[in-house]
Amino acid sequence: MNGQNDLLIISSTEPPQTPPQAPRTAYPAPGMEYPFSIGDIAYATARLLGRDWCAEAGHWGTTGSLWGPYVSSFTFLIDIEGDLCMTYDRSEGDGWPETPQLPPGFQEFSAGVFNPHACVTDGLDQLAAQHAAAVRAITGH
Numbered sequence: 001m002n003g004q005n006d007l008l009i010i011s012s013t014e015p016p017q018t019p020p021q022a023p024r025t026a027y028p029a030p031g032m033e034y035p036f037s038i039g040d041i042a043y044a045t046a047r048l049l050g051r052d053w054c055a056e057a058g059h060w061g062t063t064g065s066l067w068g069p070y071v072s073s074f075t076f077l078i079d080i081e082g083d084l085c086m087t088y089d090r091s092e093g094d095g096w097p098e099t100p101q102l103p104p105g106f107q108e109f110s111a112g113v114f115n116p117h118a119c120v121t122d123g124l125d126q127l128a129a130q131h132a133a134a135v136r137a138i139t140g141h
Contacts, residue, residue, distance in 0.1 A: 036124045037061030041084070042076045044128030049135060066135070070094040074135060079114070086131060087112035088138065097140045103133040113138070 039057020042064025046055035053068045064076040071091035079085050088111075090096060102108070105115045113134055118127060 034120055036120075037064075038076050038078060038084070039064040040124055041127050041131065042066050042074075044124050045076075045131045045135065048128055048132040068135075068139070070096075070139065072096075074112070076131070083114045083116055084118045084127070085109075085112055085114040086134060094139070096138060100137040100140070102137050103130060105130070106134050106137075 037057060037060075039055075039061035042055035042057065046053040046066055049066075049068060053066065055064055055066045057064050062077070066074040066076070066086075071093050072088050074086050074088045077085055077087065102113060105117050106113045107116065115130060115134075118130065122130075
């Protein structure tokens with residue numbers, strides 16, 4: 001995942017995808033194809049982490065921010081490869097472990113962590129539980 005930061009920048013500036021060869025004749029009802037937003041994942045993760053945590057969705061729910069009892073915060077987003085990423089900056093005052101023992105499936109990249117196997121069909125509760133476990137590992141709590 002070298003250059004992941006470049007992909008994050010490109011994901012918000014790249015032109016739209018190429019249209020399909022055959023146009024769609026039917027479209028899913030709102031909320032059927034994607035029943036929850038990235039912001040919803042941040043909210044559900046904050047609930048699992050407890051009362052010291054809060055979350056807020058970004059514009060249109062395409063990102064989510066997560067704050068806890070630390071100087072640093074976390075941001076949920078989808079990168080250009082379609083991976084659900086959780087970015088963060090370390091603050092020396094937080095006292096987080098240098099080498100966190102991440103939950104199964106999670107990988108580090110220069111701006112945070114991601115799980116390349118996560119997908120919307122995992123469901124909101126499972127994605128939130130996985131990311132709460134990752135936050136606990138990163139923070140050491």
